[in-house]
Amino acid sequence: MTGTTPLSWYLVLSALLFAIGTVGVLVRRNLIVIFMAIELLLNAVNLTFVAFARARGAVDGQVIVFFVITVAAAEAAVGLAIILALFRLRGTTNADEVATLRW
Amino acid sequence: MLVDAAIASAEAVFVILLMLQVMSLGLFFERKASALMQDRIGANRAAIFGFAGLGLVNTLVADPIKFLLKEDVRLAGADRTLHALAPLVSLVPALAAFAVIPFGDVLVVGGRTIDLQAAHLDVGILYVLAMAALGVYGVVLGGWASNSRWSLLGGVRGSAQMISYEIAMGLALVGVVMTYNTLDLQEIARQQGRLLWGWLPAWGVLYQPLGFLVFFAAGIAESKRIPFDLPEGESELIAGYFTEYSGAKHLMFMMTDFVEVVLVAAMITTLFFGGWQVPWLARDGFHFPWGTVLALPGLLVTVLQVTAFMVKTIFFTYLQVAIRFTLPRFRYDQLMRLGWQGLLPLALLNVGASALVLLLVERAA
Amino acid sequence: MSPLVFLVVAALTVVAALTVVLHRNPVHSALGLVATMCLLAVLFLGLDAQLIGFLQVIVYAGAIVVLFLFVIMLLNLEREPRGLGPSVVVGAATTGAAGLAVLIVRGLTGGAPPADTTVEADFGGVAAVAERLFTAYLLPFELTSLLLLVAVVGAVAIAKRRPS
Numbered sequence: 001m002t003g004t005t006p007l008s009w010y011l012v013l014s015a016l017l018f019a020i021g022t023v024g025v026l027v028r029r030n031l032i033v034i035f036m037a038i039e040l041l042l043n044a045v046n047l048t049f050v051a052f053a054r055a056r057g058a059v060d061g062q063v064i065v066f067f068v069i070t071v072a073a074a075e076a077a078v079g080l081a082i083i084l085a086l087f088r089l090r091g092t093t094n095a096d097e098v099a100t101l102r103w
Numbered sequence: 104m105l106v107d108a109a110i111a112s113a114e115a116v117f118v119i120l121l122m123l124q125v126m127s128l129g130l131f132f133e134r135k136a137s138a139l140m141q142d143r144i145g146a147n148r149a150a151i152f153g154f155a156g157l158g159l160v161n162t163l164v165a166d167p168i169k170f171l172l173k174e175d176v177r178l179a180g181a182d183r184t185l186h187a188l189a190p191l192v193s194l195v196p197a198l199a200a201f202a203v204i205p206f207g208d209v210l211v212v213g214g215r216t217i218d219l220q221a222a223h224l225d226v227g228i229l230y231v232l233a234m235a236a237l238g239v240y241g242v243v244l245g246g247w248a249s250n251s252r253w254s255l256l257g258g259v260r261g262s263a264q265m266i267s268y269e270i271a272m273g274l275a276l277v278g279v280v281m282t283y284n285t286l287d288l289q290e291i292a293r294q295q296g297r298l299l300w301g302w303l304p305a306w307g308v309l310y311q312p313l314g315f316l317v318f319f320a321a322g323i324a325e326s327k328r329i330p331f332d333l334p335e336g337e338s339e340l341i342a343g344y345f346t347e348y349s350g351a352k353h354l355m356f357m358m359t360d361f362v363e364v365v366l367v368a369a370m371i372t373t374l375f376f377g378g379w380q381v382p383w384l385a386r387d388g389f390h391f392p393w394g395t396v397l398a399l400p401g402l403l404v405t406v407l408q409v410t411a412f413m414v415k416t417i418f419f420t421y422l423q424v425a426i427r428f429t430l431p432r433f434r435y436d437q438l439m440r441l442g443w444q445g446l447l448p449l450a451l452l453n454v455g456a457s458a459l460v461l462l463l464v465e466r467a468a
Numbered sequence: 469m470s471p472l473v474f475l476v477v478a479a480l481t482v483v484a485a486l487t488v489v490l491h492r493n494p495v496h497s498a499l500g501l502v503a504t505m506c507l508l509a510v511l512f513l514g515l516d517a518q519l520i521g522f523l524q525v526i527v528y529a530g531a532i533v534v535l536f537l538f539v540i541m542l543l544n545l546e547r548e549p550r551g552l553g554p555s556v557v558v559g560a561a562t563t564g565a566a567g568l569a570v571l572i573v574r575g576l577t578g579g580a581p582p583a584d585t586t587v588e589a590d591f592g593g594v595a596a597v598a599e600r601l602f603t604a605y606l607l608p609f610e611l612t613s614l615l616l617l618v619a620v621v622g623a624v625a626i627a628k629r630r631p632s
Contacts, residue, residue, distance in 0.1 A: 005474040010511070011576045013478045017485050017504075019569035024489035026561035032540060036488050036501050039532070043508055046524075048576070053592075054515040057585035062520045062592055063600045069520075069527050070612050074619035076532045080539045081627035087543050088629075185495065225593050229522040236530025240502065243537050247495065259541065266534060286594060 010051035017044035031083050031093045035076070042072050106215075114221040115202065122201050122369075125413070126361040129420045131162045133361075136421065137428045170357075173350035178250055185248035190348065190355035193241025197362040200234035203227035204369045205289040207379050207409040208386065211401045219379075219409070220289045227288040228276055231370065235272070235325060239265045241359065242327075242334065242344050249347035257344035260435060261334030265325055267442040272321035274450035278314040278457040279307060279374050292378030296385070302392035304382040307375035313453045315375040317446050322370065323423060324442065326363035330430040331438055368419030376415055379408040469514030477514075481507040494540045498533055505529040517592040 017040060024037025046065045053061025083093060090098055138145025149165035178186065207219030224230050239262050246258010283291045297305040308315045324331040334344055345356045372378055383389055386404060389397035399407075433441065484507060487500030505528045512521035590596055601609055 005469055005471045008573075008577045009471070009474060009478070010515075012573055013481065013511075015569040015572040015576070016482060018572060019565040020482070020485045020489055022565040022568060023561050026565075027558050028489065030494060032494055032536065032543075033488075033497050036497055036536060039501060039528075040485055040488060040504065043504065043528075046520075047508060047511060050512050050515050050517045050520060053517065054587070055585065057587050057591070059592065059596045059600050060604070062517050062597050063605050065517075065520050066523065066597065066601065067605075067608055067612055069523060071615065073527055073532055074615050076535060077619050077623040078626065080535055081623040084539060084542070084627045093543065182493075182495070185499075224518070225590070226518050226522055229519070229526065233522050233525040233530065236526050237506075239530065239534055240537075243534065243541075244499075247537075247541055255541070259538070262534060262538070266531065269530075 007051055007055045010047060014044045014047040014051070017041075017047065029095050031086070031095055031098075032080075034095065035079055035083070039072060039076070042068060110215075110217055111221070114217075114219070118201050118204070118206065118221045119198060121206070122198070122362065122365055125365050125416065125420065126358065127163055128417065129361045129364055129424065130166070131159060132421055132424045133427075134162050136424055140425070140428050167354065170354035171351055173353075175350045175352065176347065178347055182248045182250070185244045186347075187352070189241050189245035189248055190352045190359075191241075192244060193238055193359045194355045194362065196234040196237040197359050197366060200231050200366055201369070203230050203288050204366075204373060205292050205378055206412045207405055208293070210405050218289065219405070223289065224287065226286045228280065228286045231366075232269070232273055232276070235265075235269060238359070238363070239269075241356075245348070245356070246344035249344070251347055254344050254346050257334045257346070261327060261344050264327065264331065264334060264438060264442070267439060268321045268324040268331075268446070271317055271442060271446035271450050272325060274447065274454060275314045275318040275321060276374070277450075278311050278453045281454070281457050281461060282307070282310045288373050288378075292373050292380065295377040296380050298383075298392065304377060304380065306377040306380070311375065311453070311457065313449065314457075315371065317450045317453065318374070319367075319371060321442075321446055322367035323426065324438070326360060326367060328360070328364065328423060329427040330433050332432060333435050333438060364420055364423050365416065368416045368423065371419050372412060372415040377411075378415075379412040381407055381411045384408070469511075474511075474514070477507055477510055481511070495537065498536050498540060501536070502529050502533050505533065515592075516587060519592060519594050519597050 021037045021040035021044060024040065025034050028034050028037065046068055049061040049065045049068070053059060053065075086098060087093055092098065135145045146161040149161040151160055151164070177183070202222040203220065203224050205218075205220040210217045210219055222230075242258055242261040242265065244258075246254045246256075246261065249255070249258075279291070280286055283294050285291060285294075291307070295304065295306050299305045299309070303309070327334055345353060348356060383391050384404060384407060386401065388399040388404065389395070391397070481504055484500045484503035488497045488504065491497050491500060505524060509521045509524040509529070512524060
């Protein structure tokens with residue numbers, strides 16, 4: 001097949017990745033894997049932005065993706081530092097065992 | 104369209120084979136040149152019907168056969184998939200990075216002008232940095248998947264070292280990008296054909312001397328060669344992150360080492376030493392600064408340019424081998440201090456100074 | 469990017485994403501994440517986003533996931549006996565996520581499809597993105613650099629061993 005793929009295909013893939021990421025956040029118990037699923041959510045959004053940027057012919061979508069990547073890097077650094085500190089305190093990365101703030 | 108695809112594939116295959124040959128040459132240098140430097144003879148025992156070829160037979164024939172025929176050790180308690188994957192993840196990005204290195208200007212054949220660069224990317228420098236970033240995984244996975252404390256220690260040290268020096272490498276390249284206003288390696292090589300004051304070829308090292316030194320140091324650290332080879336610490340960690348590898352996988356890790364040496368040499372040649380430029384050689388012949396014009400057929404010009412590129416790359420490969428057998432190894436904290444407190448500030452200084460100089464030159468013009 | 473190539477890359481991306489979420493060994497999940505990032509970078513390149521595609525590989529796949537792997541190795545995480553929560557939660561989450569996906573697709577593709585725009589040759593190249601970044605988006609750019617500084621200081625402060 002030749003020709004270009006329609007925009008909606010990219011959006012369906014992006015929604016699919018977002019759904020998979022959501023399932024990961026809700027269902028996994030290991031904090032680090034939850035964090036990785038969050039990165040998956042961010043990537044799904046990046047794909048949407050880039051697809052729309054191409055469809056509209058405006059580079060602004062890509063600039064926003066630039067910022068999303070940067071913020072994700074900052075967030076990953078701080079989040080993993082928190083997980084490390086938590087592991088030193090509790091000896092576990094299981095989300096069920098660090099639920100002391102839950103009512 | 105089919106012809107275009109055929110040309111592109113031929114270029115890709117040519118580049119890979121060429122670089123594998125230079126890598127084998129590097130291996131030969133490593134054994135013979137180091138032997139000469141250390142006042143011994145070096146490998147010369149393997150021979151075919153008495154012809155030992157100065158050790159060429161040993162290095163290029165006997166060694167690969169030995170590696171390929173060795174038993175592939177299967178580890179207990181090690182992750183089999185990751186263990187098999189690590190050498191590939193190490194080698195393939197290093198080889199793939201050669202796609203954007205220009206090894207010549209153009210080849211005019213049958214009315215077609217073929218640009219001698221396997222992939223014409225507008226963002227060639229970013230592509231090389233991306234391949235360097237992916238190479239870290241080979242070290243991380245190799246160390247982790249071997250289920251042995253020497254390997255894990257070597258793997259963690261190695262990847263920490265690689266990501267630290269990636270920063271200095273990237274910043275050194277920022278100066279180059281500012282000078283040439285482009286990220287395309289072929290464009291950068293072409294722009295170095297200008298003449299300063301009518302006679303001096305405007306090679307990158309004249310514009311970015313500090314950038315060259317920082318990039319060279321960071322490149323050697325990135326490929327984990329001596330003096331930065333603590334992750335591989337031959338006398339301390341056995342073989343560091345590739346202790347538990349034998350046979351073909353070990354060969355792949357060693358190949359990565361040399362392929363990266365050639366990659367750093369090729370990048371230095373392209374960015375700082377004119378790439379395929381021969382001084383005063385244009386597409387139609389020599390234009391000497393004192394007025395003589397020596398017209399040459401296009402094919403001869405292309406051959407001269409490709410030869411110039413190969414000579415420069417081999418020179419820098421040899422330089423890295425010579426450095427290996429001259430300097431002692433850095434301790435790990437010295438290594439990290441050099442990366443973060445030495446090369447990084449120098450690279451930042453380079454960026455600032457380059458920006459200032461470019462601004463003043465633009466104002467003056 | 470031709471539809472056939474897109475379908476192959478998209479299928480691989482979904483498989484890699486499922487590996488991230490479903491595999492019991494955290495190291496394999498991290499590798500699935502690397503694969504997802506690289507495949508997404510391929511999609512970005514197909515969408516004429518050269519700078520963003522390579523930045524995705526350099527920053528996301530080359531630095532962030534390496535950080536994840538470091539933490540996993542430092543904490544010496546093992547393969548989990550059962551990684552998921554109770555089955556009720558899994559069922560509810562999957563149905564909910566499927567519903568969310570349908571909602572998103574309906575919302576995004578609801579309006580009239582944009583006309584097939586042709587873009588100039590250096591769309592998505594460094595010059596084009598940089599021009600937007602340093603003119604219209606200068607303030608977010610400067611704030612992001614501040615954010616990175618705060619993140620670096622914060623991460624070091626949080627993860628430091630307290631001398632106790």
